Amino acid sequence: MTPREIFDRMRSHWLAGRSTFDAELLTEDVVIETPFAAPGRPARTEGRQRVLEYTEAGRAAFPVRFDDCRNVTIHETADPEVIIVEYELVGTHNRTGTTAAAPFIAVLRTRDGRLAHWREYQHTLAIAQALAA
Template identity: 85%
Template sequence: MRNAVSRFDDCRNVVLHETADPEVIVVEYELVGTHTATGVTASAPFIGVLRTRDGKLAHWREYQHTFAIAQAVGQA
């Protein structure tokens, strides 16, 4: 479904995990959004792996729970 989520309403359940590398953190979070066509609000979990360098964000890799997202937008 094209443009299935019109907006993200909230970012909740944020958990930060330190790693053995002081430049790397892992963050878990849940994004909440509203489905454009139906008005239904749904959420899905994500994990981000972030690397900093010289006090700036140098890299962000994100992992999504694609099945939960497909369910949220009615495609599962």
């Protein structure tokens, strides 16, 4: 799969309420980084099994249904296995019905058609405010 195809699949999973990743999408040594992670959340997770466990548990505990992934801009790089993606996730809080959006930027690196590295920069303040509303 190309980096764009992997991102498209991830986006489909978000909007379907599923965990971000399927095992077949990840390299065995995949690394997921969120440098601006909220307090108490890991900034780095390594290895397919750990990533799957972490993202599945996180999705199950996150009280938001994602309604849209909009304003997507994909920037190609000199490396055909790397893209930079800007996007905005729109979600509705499961308990309050409040809808909010937050911007993200991610660097996606593939190897042999699988995701090898995902570094995501989140607007954690916007997310925290939306959850608190």
